[in-house]
């Protein structure tokens with residue numbers, strides 16, 4: 001049995017960063033006590049923050065040296081997201097501040113788009129330029145022709161600004177490229193989403209089923225820690241993954257499924273659980289609707305049927321179904337997070353939700369808990385103007401279940417030849433590198449070429465800033481205040497981020513940028529506080545705290561109002577679905593013209609000599625955003641392509657050899673990638689870590705290192721239910737030498 005510490009060590013693997021502070025993961029926690037810190041003769045002055053290196057938002061302390069230089073970041077012991085410990089990426093976050101390749105000053109483009117010729121500009125000039133263009137777009141096409149793409153903690157400011165301007169076309173890649181299908185599937189089933197951090201009660205679970213969720217490489221701190229605790233307590237882990245992931249290495253059962261066939265496995269599990277009477281009868285009778293229809297629907301989906309599709313032996317399907325049933329209700333069939341895989345993703349996650357319902361895990365200890373959140377008032381602002389059109393008018397009738405704007409639909413609506421019902425003419429892009437995050441890159445570039453204005457707000461010179469008309473440099477999270485972190489968790493809590501150092505160069509905080517734009521657009525009333533600290537103090541005073549208190553404590557946690565983390569015995573629960581029940585059969589889907597119960601539909605197979613391209617995370621990086629970070633680069637400089645030995649033999653590939661990948665549409669990776677020969681990947685697929693292969697020369701440390709999965713994802717399997725971009729329907733083959741034509745292109 002692997003101990004908790006081993007698991008964390010394995011999944012962290014970022015020993016380099018840890019060594020920077022003290023050597024081992026556990027030791028970092030020690031330093032958070034003042035006595036130890038004083039032994040190290042450092043200035044005890046510390047400022048609170050929450051991490052921006054990924055979206056788990058761990059709260060921590062930033063320490064400075066006696067010379068006042070930012071020294072290190074450690075977790076805040078009071079914080080539920082981190083429990084006082086940061087992951088290697090979070091610890092290495094200091095590198096974002098020190099990265100000398102950072103954006104330094106506002107830039108205005110002087111040559112044609114994409115050529116990347118800019119001149120430096122003052123903030124006033126940049127604001128005036130943007131405001132003039134936005135006013136022009138508004139008068140020519142209407143304010144609805146502006147779109148905002150945004151991710152990260154600055155989103156609230158630009159969302160407010162965009163709505164005040166008159167547009168509701170606001171999309172985050174964390175919806176249609178990430179969690180969207182899961183949110184809609186759980187909404188349709190339980191009337192509630194699973195939030196971020198996920199409400200999975202992993203620490204108390206007896207059985208954790210991971211379908212593609214590669215926790216351990218996917219480093220969401222609290223989740224990893226809870227999984228380690230569960231491992232110590234003897235949890236059974238069942239991992240379904242075509243690749244032997246870190247999590248698979250900790251599992252009692254590894255099901256190396258044929259990619260794209262998960263729905264068949266899920267249906268067979270549902271069949272086993274129903275027809276062996278394994279399901280939680282009392283729970284299903286009391287809380288669920290549509291059971292008889294579900295039973296009828298799955299009657300032929302036996303483990304033998306699924307074997308022919310998934311390549312998972314019937315016996316293994318039966319055994320794992322029994323394991324789940326034995327642990328019920330303390331079992332979690334993990335909903336996943338990045339779930340936009342094959343275009344039938346909402347249906348796949350619906351099957352996951354149904355399975356959880358049958359096992360009675362929703363609302364139960366070791367299953368899914370009820371989250372609690374602080375209610376914090378927002379600033380009083382005028383009513384937003386009502387937009388005449390929204391993103392749904394671009395392609396009427398498409399993606400009827402989408403509850404958030406779909407980024408790829410807004411991109412498609414920026415291309416006139418798609419004849420959208422509303423043509424998008426301007427983009428504000430904040431904290432998202434669309435060129436690397438949205439599949440089918442040529443479409444994104446085509447859309448950009450049709451715009452009247454594109455503004456990029458970023459900390460680094462990324463691919464997207466290269467395409468912008470105006471680049472606005474934000475300071476890093478270590479140099480700014482931000483909105484309070486108010487997240488749902490077991491206990492309600494808030495966390496403060498404040499500057500640990502002055503903003504470098506001419507960079508500014510997101511709040512200041514948004515306010516500057518608002519003033520120039522005549523929308524100042526929507527950002528009534530000149531300084532963010534005034535707003536924070538006002539907000540905090542409304543809830544009985546203050547900015548001064550939060551600067552001292554960093555995190556404030558309160559007790560829950562009621563003891564209702566889990567459903568009480570026989571509690572009458574009204575779910576927020578149409579029927580008030582957990583809907584095994586979704587009437588809402590049926591009414592919208594979709595299958596009310598999930599079905600398996602076969603997907604395209606790779607042609608001879610091609611392999612399915614699958615991708616995931618590496619523990620020491622977050623997408624492409626950390627690759628140039630001086631503290632993190634060295635931990636993993638480039639990605640490699642995982643190739644099964646059978647395949648490498650057939651192709652004569654050697655371990656460590658550099659090759660190029662070419663996809664089904666003839667796209668060849670810009671940069672070569674190293675071959676890693678391993679039994680840990682099925683023979684029908686290849687695997688690589690997302691985020692590498694940066695083409696921006698200004699990123700000195702990571703330019704041209706490794707290959708980009710996004711570049712090779714030109715075929716997109718769109719989920720008709722909510723618009724998610726399935727990215728795993730692409731196939732690649734190996735190129736050992738580039739032809740002249742390929743080099744030129």
Ligand SMILES: Nc1nc2c(c(=O)[nH]1)N[C@H]1C(S)=C(S)[C@@H](COP(=O)(O)OP(=O)(O)OC[C@H]3O[C@@H](n4cnc5c(=O)[nH]c(N)nc54)[C@H](O)[C@@H]3O)O[C@H]1N2
Nearest residue numbers: 151177178338431432433437457458459462623625690710
């Ligand atoms: N091919 C492929 N595509 C994917 C994925 C995949 O695995 N493979 N994953 C998908 C998923 S799950 C997600 S959530 C999305 C994520 O997509 P994105 O949110 O676009 O993620 P990043 O690539 O990290 O881009 C973040 C950008 O924000 C900038 N940034 C960092 N900190 C700050 C800051 O403080 N302020 C500002 N203004 N900018 C900052 C970074 O420099 C970077 O340019 O990508 C999706 N797209």
Ligand SMILES: Nc1nc2c(c(=O)[nH]1)N[C@H]1C(S)=C(S)[C@@H](COP(=O)(O)OP(=O)(O)OC[C@H]3O[C@@H](n4cnc5c(=O)[nH]c(N)nc54)[C@H](O)[C@@H]3O)O[C@H]1N2
Nearest residue numbers: 212213214218219243259260337338616618619621622623
């Ligand atoms: N270190 C680190 N951690 C992160 C992030 C990061 O950038 N870096 N990003 C965060 C974000 S925004 C997200 S959304 C999450 C994403 O994390 P997850 O939700 O865990 O990611 P996925 O991309 O869905 O899963 C990748 C896994 O799916 C497997 N897989 C591929 N195809 C199939 C298939 O057909 N069936 C099955 N069963 N498995 C398949 C791959 O082999 C790989 O192990 O990670 C988060 N955590």
Ligand code: SF4
Nearest residue numbers: 051054057058087090
């Ligand atoms: S999981 Fe790591 S990178 Fe993400 S917020 Fe927490 S410390 Fe930062």
Ligand SMILES: [Mo]
Nearest residue numbers: 174178179338
């Ligand atoms: Mo994501």
